[in-house]
Amino acid sequence: MVRINNAYDLNHWLLVLFFLAQLCIFVSSSDASEIQTLLKFKSFLSNDTALDNWNNSTNPCNGTTNIWSGLYCEKNGKVYGLKLQNMGLMGIIDIDTLSGLSALRSISIMNNNFEGPLPSVNKIGALIGVYLSNNQFTGEIPEIAFEGMNQLKNIYLDGNEFSGEIPSSLAALPKLTVLDLQGNQFSGEIPNFPQDPNGWKHFNVSNNQLEGPIPASLSNLDASAFVGNKGLCGKPLTPCKSSMKWINSF
Numbered sequence: 734m735v736r737i738n739n740a741y742d743l744n745h746w747l748l749v750l751f752f753l754a755q756l757c758i759f760v761s762s763s764d765a766s767e768i769q770t771l772l773k774f775k776s777f778l779s780n781d782t783a784l785d786n787w788n789n790s791t792n793p794c795n796g797t798t799n800i801w802s803g804l805y806c807e808k809n810g811k812v813y814g815l816k817l818q819n820m821g822l823m824g825i826i827d828i829d830t831l832s833g834l835s836a837l838r839s840i841s842i843m844n845n846n847f848e849g850p851l852p853s854v855n856k857i858g859a860l861i862g863v864y865l866s867n868n869q870f871t872g873e874i875p876e877i878a879f880e881g882m883n884q885l886k887n888i889y890l891d892g893n894e895f896s897g898e899i900p901s902s903l904a905a906l907p908k909l910t911v912l913d914l915q916g917n918q919f920s921g922e923i924p925n926f927p928q929d930p931n932g933w934k935h936f937n938v939s940n941n942q943l944e945g946p947i948p949a950s951l952s953n954l955d956a957s958a959f960v961g962n963k964g965l966c967g968k969p970l971t972p973c974k975s976s977m978k979w980i981n982s983f
């Protein structure tokens with residue numbers, strides 16, 4: 734026991750206790766804030782019984798082990814990936830809230846029932862993987878939707894109802910090696926993809942409404958990556974017919 738002899742000692746010990754209390758709040762705050770962030774993210778979802786164990790009486794992660802379902806955790810107990818697949822989820826993907834997860838690098842919400850436009854994933858510039866396959870996302874994707882995502886390697890948008898042109902900011906991603914856009918309603922020409930043509934691990938734009946010549950940088954890929962489009966031509970598909978525009982220009 735510490736004996737407190739006078740007012741000076743008392744003040745001294747109160748001061749020490751005060752700083753210790755501050756320290757405790759500081760040490761636990763990173764976990765507490767990830768709990769609040771994830772619960773806020775969940776509050777925008779519906780049909781979410783698969784996430785019933787997201788409960789503020791437990792931590793989301795214990796080291797690399799996820800306690801809450803659908804999370805990938807790092808050694809320090811922070812969330813680096815969401816793996817919310819095949820859960821019947823609906824509602825809103827609140828990217829603004831997710832941007833509060835400082836270690837988040839990967840978002841997978843494949844095989845759910847999300848609708849509406851592409852979530853603004855570029856608000857989290859550090860993402861490496863974005864997996865949105867097989868939902869009901871619709872509409873045109875803004876040109877700049879992927880701007881600044883210099884770490885992004887893997888993108889799956891397949892099996893949705895995206896339309897309009899393939900955004901130029903997507904084609905320009907410097908580290909992209911996996912891209913799947915198949916089974917949407919993308920139209921127009923395939924933009925030039927300046928990445929190393931031999932660097933692709935996966936590339937598929939089949940079953941859209943794309944047209945025009947396949948850029949030379951993609952010509953060594955498998956033909957099955959391009960099938961099911963109304964007007965694509967050139968290697969690895971059949972040669973392009975000279976267009977009326979070309980003939981008229983003579």
Ligand SMILES: *[C@@H]1O[C@H](CO)[C@@H](O)[C@H](O)[C@H]1NC(C)=O
Nearest residue numbers: 784785786787788789790791
């Ligand atoms: C969290 O889990 C505890 C213990 O399992 C339970 O008593 C409590 O009702 C749960 N809270 C919520 C909000 O689900």
Ligand SMILES: *[C@@H]1O[C@H](CO)[C@@H](O)[C@H](O)[C@H]1NC(C)=O
Nearest residue numbers: 765768769772788789790791
């Ligand atoms: C945990 O969740 C319950 C039920 O939603 C709420 O009443 C309680 O204040 C929360 N506790 C903390 C520490 O956030």
Ligand SMILES: *[C@@H]1O[C@H](CO)[C@@H](O)[C@H](O)[C@H]1NC(C)=O
Nearest residue numbers: 791792794795796797798800
């Ligand atoms: C966290 O993991 C450690 C080591 O694996 C284990 O001993 C501990 O019981 C776990 N804590 C919780 C709350 O699950």
Ligand SMILES: *[C@@H]1O[C@H](CO)[C@@H](O)[C@H](O)[C@H]1NC(C)=O
Nearest residue numbers: 780782783820821822823846
């Ligand atoms: C709700 O989620 C369950 C799985 O948890 C799924 O079987 C069901 O189809 C979903 N309901 C709707 C309306 O999407």
Ligand SMILES: *[C@@H]1O[C@H](CO)[C@@H](O)[C@H](O)[C@H]1NC(C)=O
Nearest residue numbers: 915936937939940955957958
């Ligand atoms: C592209 O997707 C289509 C449709 O799912 C599939 O038939 C084809 O084999 C795929 N090709 C490549 C190279 O992934």
